[in-house]
Amino acid sequence: MKTIQKVSVIGAGIMGAGIANSIFKYGFEVKLFDLNKELLEKAVSDIKSKARRKMDPEKITMAASLEEAVKDADLIIEAIIEDLDIKCKFFKDLDGIAPEGTVFASNTSSLSISTMAQASGRPDRFIGLHFFNPAIIMRLVEIVVPKGFSPEVYTAVKEFIDNIKKTGVKCIESPGFIANRILIPLINEAFYVLDEKIKVSNADPIDVANDIDSAFLKEGILLMGPYDLVDITGIDTTYKVTQVIYEGFNRSPRYIPAPLLKNYVDKGWLGRKNNRGVYYYENQANDPDLNPCLNGKGEKIRRLEDPGFQTIELVASIVNESFRVLEEGIVDDFNDIELCMELGARWLKGPFVLARNIGVDVIHAELKRKYEKSGNNPRYEPSGLFVELPGQLKGYFAEA
Ligand SMILES: NC(=O)c1ccc[n+]([C@@H]2O[C@H](COP(=O)([O-])OP(=O)(O)OC[C@H]3O[C@@H](n4cnc5c(N)ncnc54)[C@H](O)[C@@H]3O)[C@@H](O)[C@H]2O)c1
Numbered sequence: 001m002k003t004i005q006k007v008s009v010i011g012a013g014i015m016g017a018g019i020a021n022s023i024f025k026y027g028f029e030v031k032l033f034d035l036n037k038e039l040l041e042k043a044v045s046d047i048k049s050k051a052r053r054k055m056d057p058e059k060i061t062m063a064a065s066l067e068e069a070v071k072d073a074d075l076i077i078e079a080i081i082e083d084l085d086i087k088c089k090f091f092k093d094l095d096g097i098a099p100e101g102t103v104f105a106s107n108t109s110s111l112s113i114s115t116m117a118q119a120s121g122r123p124d125r126f127i128g129l130h131f132f133n134p135a136i137i138m139r140l141v142e143i144v145v146p147k148g149f150s151p152e153v154y155t156a157v158k159e160f161i162d163n164i165k166k167t168g169v170k171c172i173e174s175p176g177f178i179a180n181r182i183l184i185p186l187i188n189e190a191f192y193v194l195d196e197k198i199k200v201s202n203a204d205p206i207d208v209a210n211d212i213d214s215a216f217l218k219e220g221i222l223l224m225g226p227y228d229l230v231d232i233t234g235i236d237t238t239y240k241v242t243q244v245i246y247e248g249f250n251r252s253p254r255y256i257p258a259p260l261l262k263n264y265v266d267k268g269w270l271g272r273k274n275n276r277g278v279y280y281y282e283n284q285a286n287d288p289d290l291n292p293c294l295n296g297k298g299e300k301i302r303r304l305e306d307p308g309f310q311t312i313e314l315v316a317s318i319v320n321e322s323f324r325v326l327e328e329g330i331v332d333d334f335n336d337i338e339l340c341m342e343l344g345a346r347w348l349k350g351p352f353v354l355a356r357n358i359g360v361d362v363i364h365a366e367l368k369r370k371y372e373k374s375g376n377n378p379r380y381e382p383s384g385l386f387v388e389l390p391g392q393l394k395g396y397f398a399e400a
Pocket of ligand 1: 010011012013014015016033034035036039078079080081082083090107108109110130131132133
């Protein structure tokens with residue numbers, strides 16, 4: 001397999017432009033193409049105008065057609081609309097015009113790589129390259145390998161990802177890949193907890209959310225709590241990923257999207273982007289300093305010094321899901337999960353460090369408590385690794 005030198009990026013939107021820039025930055029030849037010519041021109045001129053002096057501006061070009069974009073590419077990265085039928089048709093057509101040896105990659109954040117690989121007609125040369133937003137800054141790339149992938153192709157792609165100074169983590173294809181797979185149960189469970197607390201105590205949902213977000217902030221687990229996070233990501237976007245994971249696991253009751261999450265979407269409470277999510281906002285900026293969370297009276301919300309919420313309720317879900325990812329053989333090593341959550345989700349601590357700090361036995365006991373209390377709800381069924389892992393990791397957890 002040839003070393004990857006020339007790359008085409010198709011789609012010059014948020015992700016495509018960022019990916020092209022990340023590749024150009026390290027001296028590779030990049031051709032960018034988008035059906036929207038105006039957007040394409042803007043993306044290329046923005047990248048050139050921000051280029052450092054030692055970078056050769058000739059190395060990034062915009063292609064006038066898809067044929068021109070891909071004609072001598074070693075790797076083609078697709079970053080078009082998130083729609084499986086459209087992506088499958090795109091790759092089927094691409095197979096007819098791209099050179100035989102070219103590797104195809106999709107930047108999908110949730111769709112089936114195997115389905116696209118089959119549609120492309122070259123399943124052995126197809127891979128998922130899940131860059132995170134903003135691609136120029138975020139170091140993580142989940143390298144998603146579908147069934148029947150060629151190890152040779154994986155090695156060439158991994159080397160290329162290393163060459164653009166990103167951290168590539170190999171992930172055997174599975175719904176949600178790694179970071180979203182672990183993030184979603186946190187958000188989903190946060191909405192189940194919110195729902196329960198509102199119903200039981202008739203509390204104001206914003207007060208409950210603030211208590212929980214304050215607890216996460218105080219314990220320094222994430223940069224922000226789950227409701228702050230979902231308001232930034234978009235509640236509709238998050239809900240779509242919960243559905244993809246639920247469908248991907250054949251509607252397993254373990255992954256049923258929280259009804260309250262759907263309620264927010266139905267009400268049009270989508271997050272910061274439309275000034276109402278779990279909290280209220282005044283303008284659409286994502287920066288919490290410029291656009292603080294407000295309550296229903298328009299008052300700025302103050303995070304609590306002494307929140308009453310015990311984060312273990314939600315942390316248990318994170319750790320359980322991480323153990324499942326390891327148990328299912330999606331990653332080679334538990335450190336890959338730590339990398340994904342620290343670099344992709346920007347967690348301050350990865351789930352295995354959390355488990356080590358809190359105590360695997362303490363988290364296991366919490367899950368068993370919730371499992372029994374809920375009448376054996378599969379959401380809380382502990383992974384088998386709670387028993388096996390401390391032995392397998394040779395003292396890792398005991399060293400805390
Ligand atoms: N936005 C994110 O945070 C994020 C993060 C990771 C992955 N992704 C994935 O990256 C992909 C792109 O997302 P985005 O946010 O950049 O979308 P976007 O809407 O900003 O950009 C998509 C671009 O693709 C172009 N396009 C559509 N069909 C095309 C075609 N057939 N040929 C050429 N260009 C075409 C559109 O004109 C548009 O400019 C999606 O699969 C998305 O799931 C997005």
